[in-house]
Amino acid sequence: MAQYVKKCPECGSTNLIYDKEKGEVICKNCGLVIEERMIDFGQEWREFDHDQADKRRRTGAPMTYTKYDRGLGTDVGQKGDIYKLGAKGKNKFFRLRKWQYRISTAIERNLKLALAELKRVASFLKLPKSVEEEAARIYTMAVQRGLVRGRSMESVVSGALYAACRRHEVPRTLDELSEASGIDKKEIGRTYRFITRELSIRILPSNPIDYIPRFASALKLSAETQSKAVEILDMAQNSELTSGRGPTGIAAASLYVAALINNEKRTQREVADIAGVTEVTIRNRYKELLKKLKLQDEVKKAKKEEE
DNA sequence: AAGACGAAAGTGGTTGA
DNA sequence: TCAACAACTTTCGTCTT
Numbered sequence: 001m002a003q004y005v006k007k008c009p010e011c012g013s014t015n016l017i018y019d020k021e022k023g024e025v026i027c028k029n030c031g032l033v034i035e036e037r038m039i040d041f042g043q044e045w046r047e048f049d050h051d052q053a054d055k056r057r058r059t060g061a062p063m064t065y066t067k068y069d070r071g072l073g074t075d076v077g078q079k080g081d082i083y084k085l086g087a088k089g090k091n092k093f094f095r096l097r098k099w100q101y102r103i104s105t106a107i108e109r110n111l112k113l114a115l116a117e118l119k120r121v122a123s124f125l126k127l128p129k130s131v132e133e134e135a136a137r138i139y140t141m142a143v144q145r146g147l148v149r150g151r152s153m154e155s156v157v158s159g160a161l162y163a164a165c166r167r168h169e170v171p172r173t174l175d176e177l178s179e180a181s182g183i184d185k186k187e188i189g190r191t192y193r194f195i196t197r198e199l200s201i202r203i204l205p206s207n208p209i210d211y212i213p214r215f216a217s218a219l220k221l222s223a224e225t226q227s228k229a230v231e232i233l234d235m236a237q238n239s240e241l242t243s244g245r246g247p248t249g250i251a252a253a254s255l256y257v258a259a260l261i262n263n264e265k266r267t268q269r270e271v272a273d274i275a276g277v278t279e280v281t282i283r284n285r286y287k288e289l290l291k292k293l294k295l296q297d298e299v300k301k302a303k304k305e306e307e
Numbered sequence: 308a309a310g311a312c313g314a315a316a317g318t319g320g321t322t323g324a
Numbered sequence: 325t326c327a328a329c330a331a332c333t334t335t336c337g338t339c340t341t
Contacts, residue, residue: 281333320329323326
Protein backbone atom coordinates (compact mmCIF):
# COMPACT_ATOMS: atom_id res chain seq x y z
CA MET A 1 0.00 0.00 0.00
CA ALA A 2 0.97 3.55 -0.63
CA GLN A 3 1.56 4.43 2.98
CA TYR A 4 4.53 2.12 3.15
CA VAL A 5 6.38 3.85 0.32
CA LYS A 6 8.02 6.89 1.79
CA LYS A 7 11.20 7.35 -0.11
CA CYS A 8 12.03 7.01 -3.75
CA PRO A 9 14.32 3.98 -4.06
CA GLU A 10 16.11 5.65 -6.94
CA CYS A 11 16.99 9.12 -5.70
CA GLY A 12 15.90 8.98 -2.08
CA SER A 13 13.55 11.90 -2.45
CA THR A 14 10.51 11.94 -0.23
CA ASN A 15 8.63 14.12 -2.63
CA LEU A 16 6.15 11.60 -3.96
CA ILE A 17 2.84 12.14 -5.65
CA TYR A 18 0.01 9.73 -5.33
CA ASP A 19 -2.11 9.66 -8.45
CA LYS A 20 -5.38 8.15 -7.36
CA GLU A 21 -6.90 8.01 -10.84
CA LYS A 22 -4.11 6.01 -12.36
CA GLY A 23 -3.27 4.17 -9.20
CA GLU A 24 0.36 5.14 -9.34
CA VAL A 25 2.97 6.54 -7.01
CA ILE A 26 5.48 8.70 -8.79
CA CYS A 27 8.65 10.36 -7.55
CA LYS A 28 8.34 14.03 -8.28
CA ASN A 29 12.08 14.46 -8.26
CA CYS A 30 13.28 11.89 -10.77
CA GLY A 31 10.01 10.74 -12.28
CA LEU A 32 10.34 7.11 -11.32
CA VAL A 33 7.05 5.25 -11.11
CA ILE A 34 7.40 3.50 -7.83
CA GLU A 35 4.12 1.73 -7.69
CA GLU A 36 1.53 1.15 -10.34
CA ARG A 37 -1.79 -0.56 -10.86
CA MET A 38 -2.67 -0.08 -7.25
CA ILE A 39 -6.08 -1.04 -6.05
CA ASP A 40 -8.44 1.80 -5.32
CA PHE A 41 -10.02 1.04 -2.00
CA GLY A 42 -12.53 3.84 -2.28
CA GLN A 43 -16.16 3.30 -3.00
CA GLU A 44 -17.23 3.46 -6.61
CA TRP A 45 -20.66 4.89 -5.91
CA ARG A 46 -21.73 8.20 -4.54
CA GLU A 47 -24.31 9.02 -1.97
CA PHE A 48 -26.38 12.16 -1.77
CA ASP A 49 -28.45 11.43 1.26
CA HIS A 50 -28.71 8.87 3.96
CA ASP A 51 -31.33 6.75 2.18
CA GLN A 52 -29.22 6.32 -0.90
CA ALA A 53 -26.21 5.43 1.17
CA ASP A 54 -28.17 2.75 2.96
CA LYS A 55 -29.28 1.23 -0.30
CA ARG A 56 -25.92 1.24 -1.99
CA ARG A 57 -23.72 0.23 0.84
CA ARG A 58 -22.86 -3.44 0.72
CA THR A 59 -20.50 -3.81 3.61
CA GLY A 60 -20.72 -3.40 7.34
CA ALA A 61 -18.50 -1.61 9.75
CA PRO A 62 -14.80 -2.13 9.05
CA MET A 63 -13.30 -5.32 10.35
CA THR A 64 -11.02 -4.56 13.18
CA TYR A 65 -8.72 -6.43 15.50
CA THR A 66 -9.41 -4.05 18.31
CA LYS A 67 -12.73 -5.74 18.92
CA TYR A 68 -12.40 -9.18 20.37
CA ASP A 69 -14.52 -10.74 17.61
CA ARG A 70 -13.11 -8.43 14.94
CA GLY A 71 -16.36 -6.53 14.90
CA LEU A 72 -18.09 -9.42 13.21
CA GLY A 73 -19.91 -11.02 16.11
CA THR A 74 -23.60 -11.00 16.79
CA ASP A 75 -25.10 -10.94 20.21
CA VAL A 76 -28.43 -12.30 21.24
CA GLY A 77 -30.05 -9.05 22.23
CA GLN A 78 -30.63 -7.86 25.73
CA LYS A 79 -33.83 -5.96 25.23
CA GLY A 80 -36.20 -5.14 22.43
CA ASP A 81 -38.97 -7.29 21.05
CA ILE A 82 -39.19 -9.92 23.76
CA TYR A 83 -42.74 -8.89 24.56
CA LYS A 84 -43.82 -10.18 21.17
CA LEU A 85 -42.87 -13.72 22.11
CA GLY A 86 -45.05 -16.11 24.00
CA ALA A 87 -43.95 -17.95 27.11
CA LYS A 88 -42.37 -20.64 24.99
CA GLY A 89 -40.56 -18.10 22.84
CA LYS A 90 -39.23 -16.33 25.86
CA ASN A 91 -37.80 -19.53 27.25
CA LYS A 92 -36.07 -20.23 24.00
CA PHE A 93 -34.73 -16.73 23.90
CA PHE A 94 -33.16 -16.96 27.33
CA ARG A 95 -31.76 -20.37 26.56
CA LEU A 96 -30.10 -19.05 23.44
CA ARG A 97 -28.60 -16.18 25.29
CA LYS A 98 -27.20 -18.44 27.93
CA TRP A 99 -25.66 -20.66 25.31
CA GLN A 100 -24.12 -17.81 23.52
CA TYR A 101 -22.38 -16.82 26.68
CA ARG A 102 -21.11 -20.35 27.15
CA ILE A 103 -19.84 -20.63 23.62
CA SER A 104 -17.57 -17.67 24.19
CA THR A 105 -14.44 -19.63 24.71
CA ALA A 106 -11.67 -18.80 27.08
CA ILE A 107 -9.75 -17.24 24.24
CA GLU A 108 -12.48 -14.83 23.40
CA ARG A 109 -12.97 -13.76 26.96
CA ASN A 110 -9.26 -13.29 27.35
CA LEU A 111 -9.18 -11.19 24.21
CA LYS A 112 -12.07 -9.09 25.35
CA LEU A 113 -10.30 -8.25 28.56
CA ALA A 114 -6.91 -7.77 26.97
CA LEU A 115 -8.14 -5.49 24.24
CA ALA A 116 -9.81 -3.28 26.80
CA GLU A 117 -6.48 -2.98 28.56
CA LEU A 118 -4.73 -2.37 25.26
CA LYS A 119 -7.09 0.43 24.45
CA ARG A 120 -6.50 2.02 27.81
CA VAL A 121 -2.71 1.99 27.50
CA ALA A 122 -2.81 3.11 23.87
CA SER A 123 -4.95 6.11 24.65
CA PHE A 124 -2.79 6.97 27.63
CA LEU A 125 0.21 7.12 25.31
CA LYS A 126 -1.82 8.92 22.65
CA LEU A 127 -0.95 6.33 20.06
CA PRO A 128 -2.51 6.52 16.62
CA LYS A 129 -5.27 4.15 15.74
CA SER A 130 -3.11 2.24 13.27
CA VAL A 131 -0.67 1.29 15.99
CA GLU A 132 -3.43 0.18 18.28
CA GLU A 133 -4.81 -1.95 15.49
CA GLU A 134 -1.43 -3.51 14.81
CA ALA A 135 -0.90 -4.23 18.48
CA ALA A 136 -4.30 -5.87 18.68
CA ARG A 137 -3.39 -8.03 15.72
CA ILE A 138 -0.13 -9.07 17.32
CA TYR A 139 -1.85 -9.83 20.58
CA THR A 140 -4.50 -11.91 18.86
CA MET A 141 -1.84 -13.98 17.15
CA ALA A 142 -0.02 -14.40 20.43
CA VAL A 143 -3.14 -15.69 22.13
CA GLN A 144 -3.91 -18.09 19.33
CA ARG A 145 -0.43 -19.52 19.58
CA GLY A 146 -0.78 -19.89 23.30
CA LEU A 147 2.06 -17.53 24.04
CA VAL A 148 0.27 -15.84 26.89
CA ARG A 149 0.40 -18.90 29.05
CA GLY A 150 2.68 -18.30 31.98
CA ARG A 151 2.86 -14.59 31.34
CA SER A 152 0.57 -11.94 32.61
CA MET A 153 -1.96 -10.69 30.12
CA GLU A 154 -0.92 -7.11 30.75
CA SER A 155 2.71 -7.71 29.99
CA VAL A 156 1.88 -9.34 26.68
CA VAL A 157 -0.38 -6.42 25.82
CA SER A 158 2.48 -4.04 26.56
CA GLY A 159 4.89 -6.11 24.54
CA ALA A 160 2.54 -6.15 21.58
CA LEU A 161 2.10 -2.41 21.81
CA TYR A 162 5.81 -1.85 21.98
CA ALA A 163 6.35 -3.99 18.90
CA ALA A 164 3.57 -2.20 17.05
CA CYS A 165 5.10 1.17 17.90
CA ARG A 166 8.43 0.11 16.54
CA ARG A 167 6.96 -1.21 13.34
CA HIS A 168 5.07 1.99 12.71
CA GLU A 169 8.06 4.14 13.45
CA VAL A 170 6.43 5.97 16.29
CA PRO A 171 8.70 4.60 18.95
CA ARG A 172 7.91 4.94 22.61
CA THR A 173 10.57 4.02 25.10
CA LEU A 174 10.18 1.04 27.34
CA ASP A 175 10.01 3.47 30.22
CA GLU A 176 6.99 5.23 28.81
CA LEU A 177 5.24 1.97 28.14
CA SER A 178 6.09 0.80 31.59
CA GLU A 179 4.65 3.94 33.12
CA ALA A 180 1.44 3.66 31.12
CA SER A 181 0.81 0.02 31.85
CA GLY A 182 2.29 -0.34 35.30
CA ILE A 183 4.36 -3.30 34.18
CA ASP A 184 8.00 -3.63 34.98
CA LYS A 185 10.25 -2.42 32.19
CA LYS A 186 12.26 -5.59 32.14
CA GLU A 187 9.15 -7.70 31.95
CA ILE A 188 7.89 -5.78 28.92
CA GLY A 189 11.25 -6.12 27.22
CA ARG A 190 11.28 -9.84 27.86
CA THR A 191 7.80 -10.50 26.54
CA TYR A 192 8.44 -8.16 23.65
CA ARG A 193 11.46 -10.15 22.59
CA PHE A 194 9.67 -13.39 23.19
CA ILE A 195 6.60 -12.68 21.12
CA THR A 196 8.46 -11.04 18.26
CA ARG A 197 10.70 -14.07 18.07
CA GLU A 198 7.86 -16.58 18.30
CA LEU A 199 5.72 -14.77 15.77
CA SER A 200 8.79 -13.97 13.68
CA ILE A 201 7.90 -10.33 13.41
CA ARG A 202 10.80 -8.53 11.92
CA ILE A 203 11.55 -5.23 13.52
CA LEU A 204 13.93 -2.67 12.17
CA PRO A 205 16.32 -1.36 14.76
CA SER A 206 14.68 1.80 15.93
CA ASN A 207 15.88 4.90 14.22
CA PRO A 208 16.94 7.82 16.42
CA ILE A 209 15.36 10.24 13.98
CA ASP A 210 11.96 8.93 14.87
CA TYR A 211 12.40 10.25 18.38
CA ILE A 212 13.36 13.76 17.37
CA PRO A 213 9.98 15.34 16.72
CA ARG A 214 8.51 14.13 19.97
CA PHE A 215 11.45 15.18 22.12
CA ALA A 216 11.72 18.49 20.33
CA SER A 217 8.14 19.41 20.96
CA ALA A 218 8.36 18.29 24.56
CA LEU A 219 11.30 20.68 24.93
CA LYS A 220 9.48 23.41 23.03
CA LEU A 221 12.25 23.76 20.49
CA SER A 222 11.78 25.53 17.20
CA ALA A 223 11.31 23.79 13.88
CA GLU A 224 14.74 24.98 12.73
CA THR A 225 16.40 23.37 15.69
CA GLN A 226 14.51 20.21 15.02
CA SER A 227 15.64 19.98 11.43
CA LYS A 228 19.15 20.88 12.49
CA ALA A 229 19.05 17.96 14.87
CA VAL A 230 17.94 15.66 12.08
CA GLU A 231 20.75 16.98 9.95
CA ILE A 232 23.26 16.25 12.68
CA LEU A 233 21.80 12.80 13.10
CA ASP A 234 22.21 12.11 9.42
CA MET A 235 25.85 13.04 9.56
CA ALA A 236 26.31 10.97 12.69
CA GLN A 237 24.85 7.97 10.97
CA ASN A 238 27.16 8.42 8.03
CA SER A 239 30.12 8.53 10.39
CA GLU A 240 28.90 5.34 12.00
CA LEU A 241 28.48 6.97 15.34
CA THR A 242 25.08 5.49 15.84
CA SER A 243 25.50 1.76 15.66
CA GLY A 244 25.48 -0.03 18.92
CA ARG A 245 24.43 3.05 20.82
CA GLY A 246 21.10 3.60 22.44
CA PRO A 247 18.95 5.47 19.94
CA THR A 248 17.41 7.73 22.57
CA GLY A 249 20.81 8.87 23.77
CA ILE A 250 21.89 9.84 20.28
CA ALA A 251 18.63 11.60 19.53
CA ALA A 252 18.93 13.52 22.79
CA ALA A 253 22.51 14.56 22.13
CA SER A 254 21.71 15.74 18.62
CA LEU A 255 18.89 17.83 19.94
CA TYR A 256 21.11 19.25 22.63
CA VAL A 257 23.76 20.28 20.11
CA ALA A 258 21.19 21.64 17.68
CA ALA A 259 19.69 23.72 20.47
CA LEU A 260 23.12 25.11 21.33
CA ILE A 261 23.81 26.08 17.74
CA ASN A 262 20.48 27.80 17.35
CA ASN A 263 20.76 29.66 20.63
CA GLU A 264 17.88 27.84 22.20
CA LYS A 265 19.96 26.34 24.90
CA ARG A 266 18.44 23.69 27.11
CA THR A 267 20.29 22.22 30.03
CA GLN A 268 21.57 18.71 29.76
CA ARG A 269 19.29 17.85 32.62
CA GLU A 270 16.16 18.98 30.76
CA VAL A 271 17.03 17.08 27.61
CA ALA A 272 18.02 14.04 29.59
CA ASP A 273 14.73 13.93 31.46
CA ILE A 274 12.64 14.16 28.33
CA ALA A 275 14.64 11.53 26.50
CA GLY A 276 14.80 9.20 29.46
CA VAL A 277 18.58 8.98 29.60
CA THR A 278 21.11 10.47 31.98
CA GLU A 279 23.16 13.59 31.50
CA VAL A 280 26.25 11.47 31.37
CA THR A 281 25.04 9.64 28.30
CA ILE A 282 24.19 12.90 26.60
CA ARG A 283 27.63 14.22 27.47
CA ASN A 284 29.33 11.19 26.01
CA ARG A 285 27.34 11.32 22.78
CA TYR A 286 27.73 15.06 22.66
CA LYS A 287 31.49 14.82 22.94
CA GLU A 288 31.60 12.25 20.16
CA LEU A 289 29.43 14.39 17.95
CA LEU A 290 31.61 17.45 18.38
CA LYS A 291 34.77 15.53 17.74
CA LYS A 292 33.80 13.49 14.74
CA LEU A 293 31.56 15.94 13.01
CA LYS A 294 33.71 18.98 13.68
CA LEU A 295 30.84 20.95 15.06
CA GLN A 296 32.98 22.79 17.58
CA ASP A 297 33.25 25.77 15.28
CA GLU A 298 29.51 26.01 14.86
CA VAL A 299 28.91 25.84 18.57
CA LYS A 300 31.56 28.47 19.25
CA LYS A 301 30.15 30.72 16.60
CA ALA A 302 26.74 30.45 18.13
CA LYS A 303 28.19 31.39 21.49
CA LYS A 304 29.80 34.52 20.14
CA GLU A 305 26.66 35.60 18.40
CA GLU A 306 24.87 35.42 21.66
CA GLU A 307 27.00 38.20 23.11
C1' DA B 308 24.13 28.47 43.21
C1' DA B 309 23.32 26.00 39.14
C1' DG B 310 25.02 23.76 35.40
C1' DA B 311 28.73 21.27 33.05
C1' DC B 312 32.28 17.93 33.22
C1' DG B 313 34.76 13.66 34.35
C1' DA B 314 36.08 9.49 37.07
C1' DA B 315 34.84 5.29 39.21
C1' DA B 316 31.92 1.70 40.49
C1' DG B 317 27.60 -0.80 39.62
C1' DT B 318 23.76 -2.85 36.58
C1' DG B 319 21.39 -5.55 32.97
C1' DG B 320 21.90 -7.58 28.52
C1' DT B 321 24.54 -9.69 24.72
C1' DT B 322 28.02 -12.79 22.97
C1' DG B 323 31.06 -16.49 22.41
C1' DA B 324 33.13 -20.68 24.26
C1' DT C 325 25.59 -22.38 31.20
C1' DC C 326 29.06 -19.15 32.51
C1' DA C 327 32.31 -15.44 32.04
C1' DA C 328 33.85 -11.45 29.42
C1' DC C 329 32.36 -7.27 27.62
C1' DA C 330 30.19 -2.91 25.94
C1' DA C 331 26.74 0.45 26.87
C1' DC C 332 24.50 2.90 30.18
C1' DT C 333 23.49 4.52 34.97
C1' DT C 334 24.50 6.19 39.57
C1' DT C 335 27.14 8.73 42.50
C1' DC C 336 30.18 12.09 43.75
C1' DG C 337 33.76 15.54 43.51
C1' DT C 338 35.58 19.50 40.83
C1' DC C 339 35.38 23.32 37.69
C1' DT C 340 32.94 27.16 35.24
C1' DT C 341 29.64 30.77 34.66
